[in-house]
Amino acid sequence: MHTEQATKTIFQRPESLSETVTHYCPGCTHGIIHRLVAESLDELGLREQAVGVAPVGCSVLIYNYFNTDFLEAPHGRAPALATGFKRIRPDMTVFTYQGDGDLASIGMGEIVHAANRGEKITVIFVNNAIYGMTGGQMAPTTLEGQITTTCPHGRDTTQTGQPIRVAELLSTLATPAYIERVSVHSPMHIIHAKKAIRQAFTYQKDSVCFSLVEVLSTCPTNWGITPTEATKWLEENMFGYYPLKRFKQPMTEEGA
Amino acid sequence: MAKILMKGNEAIGEAAIRAGATNYFCYPITPQTEVAEYLARRMPEVGGVFLQAESEVAVGNMLFGAAATGRRVFTTSSSPGISLMQEAISYIAGAQLPCVLLNIMRGGPGLGGILPAQSDYFQATKGGGHGDYRLMVLAPSSIQEAVDLTMDAFPLAEKYRNPVMIIGDGMIGQMMEPVEFPDEVDKGDPATNEGWAATGARDRKPRVIKSLYLDPYKLEENSYVLHEKYEQMKQHEVRYERYKISAKNDLLIVSYGTMARICQTAIDELEQEGVSVGLFRPITLFPYPEKELRKEIEARNVKNVLVVEMSCGQMLEDVERVVQGVKPVTFFGRTGGIVPSPEEAKEQIKNMIKKPTRAKKASKATAKKQAAKKKSSKRQRKDA
Ligand SMILES: Cc1ncc(C[n+]2csc(CCOP(=O)(O)OP(=O)(O)O)c2C)c(N)n1
Ligand code: SF4
Numbered sequence: 220m221h222t223e224q225a226t227k228t229i230f231q232r233p234e235s236l237s238e239t240v241t242h243y244c245p246g247c248t249h250g251i252i253h254r255l256v257a258e259s260l261d262e263l264g265l266r267e268q269a270v271g272v273a274p275v276g277c278s279v280l281i282y283n284y285f286n287t288d289f290l291e292a293p294h295g296r297a298p299a300l301a302t303g304f305k306r307i308r309p310d311m312t313v314f315t316y317q318g319d320g321d322l323a324s325i326g327m328g329e330i331v332h333a334a335n336r337g338e339k340i341t342v343i344f345v346n347n348a349i350y351g352m353t354g355g356q357m358a359p360t361t362l363e364g365q366i367t368t369t370c371p372h373g374r375d376t377t378q379t380g381q382p383i384r385v386a387e388l389l390s391t392l393a394t395p396a397y398i399e400r401v402s403v404h405s406p407m408h409i410i411h412a413k414k415a416i417r418q419a420f421t422y423q424k425d426s427v428c429f430s431l432v433e434v435l436s437t438c439p440t441n442w443g444i445t446p447t448e449a450t451k452w453l454e455e456n457m458f459g460y461y462p463l464k465r466f467k468q469p470m471t472e473e474g475a
Numbered sequence: 476m477a478k479i480l481m482k483g484n485e486a487i488g489e490a491a492i493r494a495g496a497t498n499y500f501c502y503p504i505t506p507q508t509e510v511a512e513y514l515a516r517r518m519p520e521v522g523g524v525f526l527q528a529e530s531e532v533a534v535g536n537m538l539f540g541a542a543a544t545g546r547r548v549f550t551t552s553s554s555p556g557i558s559l560m561q562e563a564i565s566y567i568a569g570a571q572l573p574c575v576l577l578n579i580m581r582g583g584p585g586l587g588g589i590l591p592a593q594s595d596y597f598q599a600t601k602g603g604g605h606g607d608y609r610l611m612v613l614a615p616s617s618i619q620e621a622v623d624l625t626m627d628a629f630p631l632a633e634k635y636r637n638p639v640m641i642i643g644d645g646m647i648g649q650m651m652e653p654v655e656f657p658d659e660v661d662k663g664d665p666a667t668n669e670g671w672a673a674t675g676a677r678d679r680k681p682r683v684i685k686s687l688y689l690d691p692y693k694l695e696e697n698s699y700v701l702h703e704k705y706e707q708m709k710q711h712e713v714r715y716e717r718y719k720i721s722a723k724n725d726l727l728i729v730s731y732g733t734m735a736r737i738c739q740t741a742i743d744e745l746e747q748e749g750v751s752v753g754l755f756r757p758i759t760l761f762p763y764p765e766k767e768l769r770k771e772i773e774a775r776n777v778k779n780v781l782v783v784e785m786s787c788g789q790m791l792e793d794v795e796r797v798v799q800g801v802k803p804v805t806f807f808g809r810t811g812g813i814v815p816s817p818e819e820a821k822e823q824i825k826n827m828i829k830k831p832t833r834a835k836k837a838s839k840a841t842a843k844k845q846a847a848k849k850k851s852s853k854r855q856r857k858d859a
Contacts, residue, residue: 237681267677272540273685282683288673290543291570291685293562296536299528303540303548304673306524307498311675329536332529 233257235266239283246439246446249278249345251403252412256316256343257285259417263424269312270304272297276318277351277438295326298333301340312423314341319360320350323383327359330389334429337394341419342431344385347438348457355441359383362456367441382460386433390466395428398467402435404450408463415465428469435461478653483618483643484509486654487551487577488517490625495662496547496575497523500537502530502556505589506645507579510551531556535563542572543684545665545672547629551577553645554595555586557603564638565604568701569686571671573632575625577641579648582812590812591645593732596789599642600761607698609705611639611712612760614731618652624758630661631712635704636671642760644785646733646814708762715764717771718742720753724775725828728754729768729794730783733814738783741820752824753777760790768797777802779827783820784808 232238235257243249260266269287273279275294282289292300297315305313322330322344333340349367350356356369360382364373374382386400397419401412412434419430435457437449444452481489488510491499499518501511511527518525524541528534534550538560541548552560557578567574580595582588599612611631615621624641632639665672673684688694716735719742720727730738735756742752755771757764772780780802782791788806795804807823809815 268675270543270673270675279687282681282685285681287676287681289681289683289685290540290673291683291687292539293536293566296532296539296563299533299536300540300543302526302528302533303498303500303537303542304544305540306526306537307541307544307546307548328529329533332533 233261235260235269235286237284237286241284242280243277244440246437246449247277248403248436251409252343252345252434252436253281253284255403255409255413255416256314258413259420260287260312262417263420265312265420265424268310269314272301272313272315274315274317274321275352276321278316278318278345279352281316295321295324296329297321298326298329298338298340298342302333302336302338305338305340309339309426312341312420314343314420314423316343317345318351319344319346319348319358319385323359323385330385331392334389334396334431335392335394337396337429339423339426340429341423343416344431344433345436346385346433346461347436348382349438349441351438351441355438360385362460365456384461386431386464386466389431395469396467397422397428397430397469398433399465400433400435400461400463402453402458402463404435404437404453422469433461435463476656476658478655480651480653481618482509482649482651483621484551484579484648485513486618486622487625487641488513489656490622491549491575492517492521492523493656493660493662494547494626494629495660496549496629497521498541498546498548499524500526500528500534500541500548500550502528502534502552504553504556506581506591506648507551507553507577509648510577531559532562535560538574538576539563539567539570539572542567542574543673545668545674547663548574549576550574551579553579553581554583554592557595557598561598561604564610565606565608566686567638568604568608568610569606569697570684571636571701572684573629573636573638575628575632575639575641577625577643580642580644582810588812589645591733591814592785592810592812593644593734594786594789594810595642596760596784596786599640600763600793608701609637609761611635611637611708611762613639613641614758614760615641615643615647616732616736616756618647618650619654620758621647622654622656626657626660629663633663633668635708637701637704642732644733705762712759713762713764713767714758715767716756716758718754718756719746719751720755720771720775721751722775723751724753724777725750726752726779726781726824727771727775727777728752728781728783728824729757729790730754731757731760731790734783734785737815737817738820740817741824744817745821745824750825750828757790763793763797765797768794772798772802780804781824781827782806783815783823785814786810
């Protein structure tokens with residue numbers, strides 16, 4: 220007996236993503252994070268009112284992969300652009316997508332003050348412990364002893380200080396905010412990361428507070444290992460120093 | 476509307492609001508902080524955005540993001556702050572967004588001083604930031620003109636989708652003069668900017684506002700688009716003022732901003748003494764009134780051209796470029812925050828007319844000769 224079962228789509232490209240094939244290296248997790256952002260925008264119905272701000276870094280071409288308006292910022296300044304935009308258009312959804320060199324080094328001033336002013340923007344902070352785009356130099360988040368092209372003998376913290384924990388640092392600010400660190404190196408972690416990113420956009424949608432999700436990410440190319448080794452390296456080396464945790468959330472009526 | 480007595484900085488702030496620029500980002504710096512203080516009070520009254528940022532680096536970039544909304548946006552600062560905004564200015568020009576910046580110049584380099592100067596001419600007119608771009612640069616010489624130019628700056632920025640910079644020295648910011656605000660003002664209409672602003676990808680393709688072109692052919696194309704706009708500005712936007720320019724002139728002065736006004740006083744007083752001097756005052760420093768200045772110089776029997784600035788000689792290079800050695804070009808300037816008095820200017824003028832060829836501050840032509848003789852091409856300056 221032939222069936223007339225209706226076909227049901229159970230998985231598809233989110234509307235917020237374009238069809239352009241990304242330029243990311245095999246095994247790089249930038250693509251996964253893009254998808255989680257796009258799914259969140261779709262689910263919350265924000266695509267048509269969203270404006271992303273691209274960083275300088277491997278994800279500089281993010282605007283080719285999204286089906287939303289985008290601004291392209293100078294290195295590290297995305298939170299300032301987002302502030303200028305959002306102050307004038309509080310009705311729109313404004314998010315930045317930044318690497319660790321972009322946000323935690325050259326852009327440290329801009330992110331601290333945007334967070335402290337409580338700008339109602341969403342920041343997706345991709346921590347891969349290295350400068351990807353420029354070919355693997357030391358980032359403020361590079362782990363102690365980690366080898367990069369500008370610390371070829373391993374990061375010497377007596378000279379360069381300890382890696383910066385952005386989520387913890389921003390959580391010390393008294394201004395209400397939503398700040399969580401997640402990872403996308405395994406399906407289980409991806410599911411959780413999605414929840415956090417969606418929560419961040421929800422807070423923005425409801426005009427509640429500044430929101431930042433720090434996402435631990437892999438850079439197999441510049442870590443000099445295979446994608447599978449990279450997910451293992453992340454878990455073994457980054458988890459200890461960068462604990463996955465919700466660091467801060469606003470006091471909302473739901474008693475969050 | 477009746478005239479009101481206002482300080483330059485406050486009048487400029489009011490002019491911006493009346494021109495519909497109700498989005499303002501700033502960081503305090505003398506001698507322009509009164510704009511920020513004034514707008515901190517006024518913006519809430521008109522339902523606008525006032526934001527004191529953490530630095531001028533942030534201000535410039537907030538302006539960038541703000542300009543992308545298609546609304547009129549504005550910042551004010553002074554020399555060291557404007558230096559910090561150069562990154563954003565270059566990006567804004569590359570991304571073709573309109574915005575207006577005011578530089579109430581103080582003495583430099585470095586932290587310099589807080590007194591009036593005109594030593595940011597190069598920075599404003601020749602680049603400042605990286606890349607093939609220009610700003611439209613307007614230079615008022617009175618508070619009324621500062622008000623008028625501020626109101627004109629916004630539609631001009633929109634017309635060319637390019638940053639416009641108003642430069643005034645500390646006197647323009649600090650001085651009080653009666654001003655009149657016109658009743659009819661172009662307040663702009665965000666709807667007219669729907670074609671390029673980031674408004675959300677609703678019923679249209681996503682829009683990207685950027686200055687990045689990794690393909691050199693595309694980048695060259697963008698640079699030519701910008702270049703063509705600057706050529707259009709040269710065609711259509713040149714502004715200048717001629718003061719007592721006549722066939723009788725013994726000397727033609729080229730000067731702008733407050734310095735030009737001081738020269739006017741000197742010229743009026745010299746007229747009483749039977750000395751005839753004309754003044755050519757560029758109002759747009761970019762586009763520079765090249766053809767117009769050249770015409771004056773060729774048409775008149777002017778023996779000498781004297782450039783007067785509150786700097787070590789920056790606009791001087793544009794005048795020399797325009798004059799091209801046809802007439803001797805001489806320079807007089809004070810810098811570091813010193814504003815020459817009309818008497819000082821008069822003395823310079825008289826000296827030049829008496830013995831032009833032996834003028835202490837040698838012209839390019841004579842400097843060349845000297846260079847050949849002394850193997851030193853350094854132009855002598857009054858304060859050297
Ligand atoms: C003002 C400025 N300085 C330096 C650079 C060069 N630069 C481009 S990307 C980058 C580092 C990006 O690293 P990160 O933010 O960690 O992002 P990733 O590439 O790892 O995703 C640097 C230093 C630049 N473009 N602009
Ligand atoms: S260099 Fe690293 S961060 Fe950049 S695309 Fe490749 S793997 Fe990803």
